Amino acid sequence: MNQPTNPSDRNRLSRRALIAGAGGAVAAGVFAANGGIASARRPSLARSAARAAGRPRSGDKPTLKQWYHGYGEEGVQEAVEGYAAAYEEATVEVEWFPADYDSALSSALLTDDGPDVFEMGNGPNIDMILSGQVVPLDGVLGDAESDFNERMINRLTYDGHLWAVPQIIDMYFLVYRKSLLADAGLEVPTTMDELVAAADALTTDSRKGLFLGNDGGIGPLGGMVLWSAGADYLTDDGAFGFDNDSVYASFGKLRELYQSDSLLLGAPADWSAPDAFLADLTAIQLTGLWTFPQLLDSEFGDDFDVMPWPALDASTGVPSVPVGAFSSTVSSKTADAEVAKAFVKWLWVDETEYQTDFATSYGFHIPARTSLAEAADVLQDGPAATALKLYQDNAFTQIPILWTPVADTAYSDARTRIIAEGADPAEEIAAVKAIADEELARIAAGETASTAPATTG
Amino acid sequence: MAGPPARSLKRRILGPQNNNMWFWVFVGPFALGIVVFALAPIVWSVVLSLYEARNTITPTRFVGLANYGDMLSDPEFRSSLYTFVAFAAFIVPLTFIFALGLALLVNRAGVAKAFFRSVFFVPVACSYVVASLIWKMSIFNGLPGGAANTVMRLVGFDSRAWLSKPHPPLYWIVIVTERLWLQVGFYMLLFLAGLQRIPVNLYEAASVDGASRGWQTLRFITLPQLRATSAAVLVLLLINAFQAFDEFYNLLSNPGAGTYPPYGRPPLVYLYYIALGRQQDFGHGSAGAVLLTLLIAIFTLAQGRLLGFGKRGSYG
Secondary structure (H helix, E strand, O other): OOOOOOHHHHHHHHHHHHHHHHHHHOOHHHHHHHHHHHHHHHHHHHHHHHHHHHOOOHHHOOEEEEEEEOOOOOOHHHHHHHHHHHOOOOEEEEEEEOOOHHHHHHHHHOOOOOOOEEEEEOOOOHHHHHOOOEOOOOOOOHHHHHHEOHHHHHHOEEOOEEOOEEEEEEEEEEEEEHHHHHHOOOOOOOEHHHHHHHHHHHOOOOOEEEEOOOOOOOOOOOOHHHHOOOOOOEOOOOOEOOOOHHHHHHHHHHHHHHHOOOEOOOOOOOOOOOHHHHOOOEEEEEEEHHHHHHHHHOOOOOOEEEEOEOEOEOOEOOOEEEEEEEEEEEEOOOOOHHHHHHHHHHHHHHOHHHHHHHHHOOOOOEEOEHHHHHHOHHHOOHHHHHHHHHHHHHEEEOOOOOOOHHHHHHHHHHHHHHHHOOOOHHHHHHHHHHHHHHHHHHHHHHHHHOOHHHHHO | OOHHHHHHHHHHHHOHHHHHHHHHHHHHHHHHHHHHHHHHHHHHHHHHOOEEOEOOOOOOEEOOOHHHHHHHHOHHHHHHHHHHHHHHHHHHHHHHHHHHHHHHHHHHOOOOHHHHHHHHHHHHHOOHHHHHHHHHHHHOOOOOOOHHHHHHHHOOOOOOOOOOOOOOOOHHHHHHHHHHHHHHHHHHHHHHHHHHOOOHHHHHHHHHOOOOOOHHHHHHHHHHHOHHHHHHHHHHHHHHHHOOOHHHHHHHOEOOOOEOOOOOOOHHHHHHHHHHOOOOEHHHHHHHHHHHHHHHHHHHHHHHHHHOOOOOOOOO
16 A cells, blocks of 8 residues: 555645745855755655655554643644644644643653653753653664754763654843933943943832842853852753852842842743743843743844843853753653654654744744754844854753752742841852762762663663 | 341341441441541551652561651651641631630620621631742732732831841741631631520529629530530641641741741641652651651540540530
8 A cells, every 4th residue: 555645744844834934035055055954864865755654553552641731832832733643653642731741741740641752941950850751762862962952962862862852942141221321321231230330320219120030040140150150050061060258149139139239030921931021020031932932022133132041140050051952752661662752853863844834833942953053044133043053052951950959949948048047158058069979978878779771661 | 047147147136127237338338438538548558658668658667656757856857846836836726716716706796696697707718839829929929019018118117038038037027927818717706606595584594693704604604604615626726736737838938949948837738748759768757647646645644534525525
């Protein structure tokens, strides 16, 4: 029986035609890159078609359950269902969770009814890996490995195995009103002192200078306060990394901001939404790439740009933006890990058109593959181009894989005590270090106790 | 001899007029539900509390009472218990006084009695999550235009960030007022029921004996007669305070960053982050839950002893 033309094939063709058309309109270099990807894809398409032709009929196809958290943007659900329907090697059932995805997922992974393939922010955590809930995805990236952001792949690798494939890159940064800075005669702040001064200078009766979240940035700034001081959660060899004076000084700047009158606190919507910035309640706001559609669409659409979190001072630390990736993972309870892995490879490594579509057609994300990010139309100019540059130059992955949730809770508690309650940073961070060291020891012990290859199923 | 004993066994099982059978027909489904959805999870969490159970509910590594030791020596768990004490110290007496006061007023209302009863009871139907959003986003937001800040400025104070700063701990005002608004109607109803069970002839006798209608009647007739209701209300209020979760979580957590401040963190919120949040540590979480259950049981029994709850069933 010959392979019939099914509707999903037509879908794919029209998508391809669409992208080819769009490609023609952009610069020649980008066009070449597009052509490069398309031609690189052709053999794999031919292979998969040949495989499909030789396969038993669709009734015998294995079934995969794929879970997504509810992306807020219109059309994403239909899009991912479309990708799933276009997969020929297995029947993929998409489940979509408008709310409470994390707890639904963690409960389901304890049972046999959970998903085969699912996404998680920055992949599975270390305890999920050590307890064998997920299988390694070694070899899934294939030749494309060098096309993925290296830091992100390192973040998703543990014990020499890759545990998830990044789907899209998200990041956060400071958004600012260009005209307000210009009117106040300010340059874009590059040090913490300049940021504190700018926040103060931009504060008026009706508008604050800076919005870092209703908790004063205690939640979201965990990484930035360290990178700003030239430190990180862990050192390169995996030891606790931030008990030094520069970090204490960096915390001192946040405390200074918290006590100043220039920080917006108690806004109706928190930092992850652009509302405070759009309602003109603040001149500078910490927020994420996902707010770009609303920002570009607003009255400040031509008047904003983005900047990284500044370095502590001219000689210490670097500017930083935290990046994270919803990443696709395979459950160890799946019937046949190879089938699930093949699907992950197909959707998140091979099908570059779907990846670009997923990242840029609905909300606003950076495609995980560098070549796609550089080719994406929407990332070519304006604040989006600045954001892409920040991603290339200043990106830090949010939390290292060895930084466990227990250590992270201890650290966020310490941040509250230092920034909001004025506790001594050296003392608080020493307490975090004690807990983090225990956790690191626990993981090192778990590494030898539960061997990762035993979980490959 | 073979026939009659079999019959009588069947008879005995079914009971007179098949009473036993009907008992199980009616009670069975609920009993089964309690076993499956309440007892089994409780037993299982006691089992889990004795194991190292990270990211699994079928653990294999028995650790004895180590999880209990860890929880009892965990300063954050102990501090969450202090948070509970602080919360209970506000919410229990406040709800009690407001509920009793409202019940006395509504009971005396000459006109529109049904209206007043409903209007104070309506908030009970509101969800904690919805109320938290309203409290956080519109009433107690930190903007000068927020409802609470508008009032503050009218009476000559600066506007402030109610939920964002631990010093001074204004977040307690937000949390306590929300719960008060949500639960006072329910306890008012309990007091109303108690009030209506007080025989009128007691008031008539008191009146004949020359008791004044106000304070003396309340002090010597109404309050003693409401003793059982009061005891029940206090026990329920305390248990509910122990179980506080929704308003704290929705008012104070930072969902965008997945963090929760260590101040104002009651036991259930702390255990939620350990067991059900990112940590997925069911061993420690269950040990904490068992400890919390024991505490609630001890408090309830002690309170029952002190107040005589459940001893006598007569008036009120």
